[in-house]
Amino acid sequence: MDIGYLYIVISPCRSSRNHCVRCENLSFRDEKPNLWKEPKFMALLVFLFIPFILSAQSIKPENPIQFKIKNAGITVDGTISDWEVEVDFDPKKLAQSSIRGKANPESIQTGIKLRDKHLHGREYFHIQKFPFISLESKSFQSKGKNTFVGIFELQIRDVKREVEIPFTLSQTGKQQKFKGEFVIDRLDFGIGEKSLVLSDEVRVIIEF
Amino acid sequence: MRKIIEKLSDLPNWLFVSLIFPLLALGFGEKTISILRELDIPRVWTDEAMKTWELPNPKPEYSPQPVSEEYYYAMAERTIYRSYPVYHPDYEPEGYWEWLQSLEPEVVWDPSKFITEEDWIKAGEMLFDHPIDTLGAILTNDLVRNPDFYDYVEMPLTPEGIMPFSRWVVTGKGRVRVGNLSCGMCHTRVMPDGSLIKGAQGNWAGDKASVFFATEEGFEPDNDLVRSMGFLMNALFGSPWSDGDPHGKLVSQGFDAIVKAFQSVPIGTFGRQGTSILFAPQAPDLIGVKDRKYLDHGGLGQHRGIEDMMRYIAMNQTMDILNFYGDFSPLGIPRERLISGRPIMFAGTHDRYSDEQLYALAKYVYSLTPPENPNKPSALSEKGKIIFAEQGCVTCHTPPLFTNNKLTPAEGFEIPEDHYEKYDIFDVSVGTDPNYTFNTRRSTGYYKIPSLKGLWYRGPYLHDGSISQLEDFFNHERLHEGWSPKPIKGHEFGMYLSEGDKKALVAYLLTL
Incomplete structure (x- = not known):
């Protein structure tokens, strides 16, 4: 079952539980009380995990995802405005950091309504079958002060591919601002077909 | 036998290879070219192909059911006679009409003489202008010899006074008939300067012409005419399964309403059979059609190769009037009436183009190019x-x-x-x-x-x-x-x- 963002919240609990299943087995031999059945223990666990959970911030960015594609020699600017991102990024703990995002392609806008409707269709995003585009970090590398490269898994339609996204971070107090830009080949993701006028390459700009 | 084979096996390979040379020499002869050429001509109307080349109706149970391969090929091939230009009466050269009467019929279709691609294209052009009806489906001898008719339809003419949408056909000495339903009748355009663009969207009032008779002074339709008009409406446009049955409704509104519908069809559109007189389709521009993947405004016919184009020409040249749609027959005949070798007399249904004729027509249509565009980039x-x-x-x-x-x-x-x-x-x-793609026999649900x-x-x-x-x-x-x-x-x-x-x-x- 795809539970989306809930996964982030639940997974630490699940991993703890796995661990404690072993404990439980041990305790069975020792005939110790089952802590998992103790409400107080559960409350303590939740309390202990709250800061951890809160560290993954959920953001509904103000700026839409932007994209640019050449059509008949003209650059078409488009946006996807409905998207969310979960960030747990510490430049000093890159191995523990993560960024996950989900975007709703139904919110795509290119300035021509009928074109947007066409992009919803099965030849492009096929929103009825694939209502989300997702992006999930795999690893990060520092490339200098406030400059990073992330390897992400990007899923559009039913195609998952790794993409490398260089991005910058500007941090004011606790507030983090990310900006990244990358290029994909729309045909890699089954977005439309080869065209004499529409380029394959799409430049994507993400800022939050 | 085994010994013969063994001896043959001992012969050198070059000897066998050399045997092919006389065949190659023959290969450049006219006869062989003719044989090879015939091999290129597809068999158009096969039961298998006819099942899938058309798109279904939005109500699939009313999708076209063409006549069988057996029925189709039992029909007589069309005889193609030499034809002659039709002049506006005021422009007709002196003695022209009398000269036409003196002519013997001349059959001009002879594929054995076609050697090159150009020959086929030229033959196709002749067929393009050749009428498939001389019984007065739209134009009659009286009409085209009546100057008032030209005024009524505002007939475009060439500078020589030729009406290019039809031709005189001499089918016997003294039997000179004006023709109808050539491809050129709907796909010939007279430009403002009188020049012709063959294959382009036609521009004469063909449907208005059909009801010229109703404008004559003192005209009153009798019962037979009203009945015939009802039959014709059904044959051409009937699709009673359409929502609201618009054509049935029009017939029920009476003769005058039908005449008005014919008169209201804009020039450049035609109420072709299977389409509609209420939402008549634009006469398509055939220039460049070679590159289209679908034929007809609703994309009724797939166009995957020349054989599909040939099928479409055959169908469009009124073979589709013999179709069944569910149990509906445009001509009101029972299925049992479709007996091979017993043709049904209606415009274009009693004979058929040969596959060679269709091939030549398709080749000509494919060869069409636009005239030079006077609008240069600025x-x-x-x-x-x-x-x-x-x-x-x-x-x-x-x-x-x-x-x-x-x-x-x-x-x-x-x-x-x-x-x-x-x-x-x-x-x-x-x-x-x-409406066109929902409420006609050619409907597919698409454009x-x-x-x-x-x-x-x-x-x-x-x-x-x-x-x-x-x-x-x-x-x-x-x-x-x-x-x-x-x-x-x-x-x-x-x-x-x-x-x-x-x-x-x-x-x-x-x-x-």
């Missing part, structure tokens, strides 16, 4: 070219064909799942009038995305010819009540551009 048109791209026109009207060769669903049509695999679908509707090539020499536009000039596409007033003769919905692009941008866009479109 600063204004270059600006329009950018607007064309910015406005996203290129998505559907993709260069270089200026169509993406796809089918777009009419508003309200739910695309069956298997169509996505079978056909080229652009799954967004542009909201144009759906073919048209090419914009050659806009400068054609018009009116849209599948139903409802837009008379390019500027109207970008005029939002056309969407609303008050637009004459009625509002034109759909294809709402470029309506809110500045006047300057609209002019630039039109200037660009006219250069295509």
Whole structure:
């Protein structure tokens, strides 16, 4: 079952539980009380995990995802405005950091309504079958002060591919601002077909 | 026997190879070319092919059921006689009519003489202009010799006074008949300077011509005529399964209503059989049709190769009037009446084109090229070219064909799942009038995305010819009540551009 963002919240609990299943087995031999059945223990666990959970911030960015594609020699600017991102990024703990995002392609806008409707269709995003585009970090590398490269898994339609996204971070107090830009080949993701006028390459700009 | 084989095996290979040389020499002879050429001509009307080349009706149980291969090939091949130009009576050379009467019929179709591709194309051009009816389906001898008729239909003529939509056919000495239903009857255009563009959207009032008789002074239809008109309406346009049965309703409104419908068909559109007199389709421009993936405005016929074009020509030249649609027959005949070797007498149904004739016709249609465009690129048109791209026109009207060769669903049509695999679908509707593709025998639920090539020499536009000039596409007033003769919905692009941008866009479109 795809539970989306809930996964982030639940997974630490699940991993703890796995661990404690072993404990439980041990305790069975020792005939110790089952802590998992103790409400107080559960409350303590939740309390202990709250800061951890809160560290993954959920953001509904103000700026839409932007994209640019050449059509008949003209650059078409488009946006996807409905998207969310979960960030747990510490430049000093890159191995523990993560960024996950989900975007709703139904919110795509290119300035021509009928074109947007066409992009919803099965030849492009096929929103009825694939209502989300997702992006999930795999690893990060520092490339200098406030400059990073992330390897992400990007899923559009039913195609998952790794993409490398260089991005910058500007941090004011606790507030983090990310900006990244990358290029994909729309045909890699089954977005439309080869065209004499529409380029394959799409430049994507993400800022939050 | 074994010894013979062994001895042959001992012979050197070069000896066997050398045996081919005399055959190669023969290969360049006319006879062999003729044999090879015949091998290239596809068999058009096979039961297998006819099952799948057309798209189904939106109500699939009423999809076309063509006659069988056996029935089709039992029909006589068309005899092609030499034909002659028809002049407006005021322009007819002196003694022309009498000269026609003195002529012997001359059969001019002889494929054994066709050696080159050019020969086939030339023969195809002759067939293109050759009528398949001389019994008066639309034009009669009396009509084309009556100057009032020309005035009534505002007949365009060449500078020589030739009416290029028909020809005189001499089928016997003294038997001179004006012909009907040639390809050229609907696909020949007379330009304002009198020049002809063959294959282009035709521009004469063919449907109005059909009811000239009803305008004569003192005319009163008798019962026989009213009954015949009802039969004709059913044969040409009947599709009683259509929602509201618009054609049945028209017949029930009476003779005058039918006449008015015929008179109201815009020039450049024709109420062809299987279509509609109420929402008559634009006569398609055949120039460039070689590159289209679908034929007919609704994309009824797939166009995967020359054999599909040949099928479409055969079908369009009235073979489809013998179709069944569910249990409906346009001619009102029972299925049992379709007996091989017993033709049904109706315009174009008692004989057929041979496969060779269809091949020549298709070759000619494929060879059509546009005349030189007088609208050369300018600063204004270059600006329009950018607007064309910015406005996203290129998505559907993709260069270089200026169509993406796809089918777009009419508003309200739910695309069956298997169509996505079978056909080229652009799954967004542009909201144009759906009647043609919902309420006729040629309905598919789709419209073919048209090419914009050659806009400068054609018009009116849209599948139903409802837009008379390019500027109207970008005029939002056309969407609303008050637009004459009625509002034109759909294809709402470029309506809110500045006047300057609209002019630039039109200037660009006219250069295509």
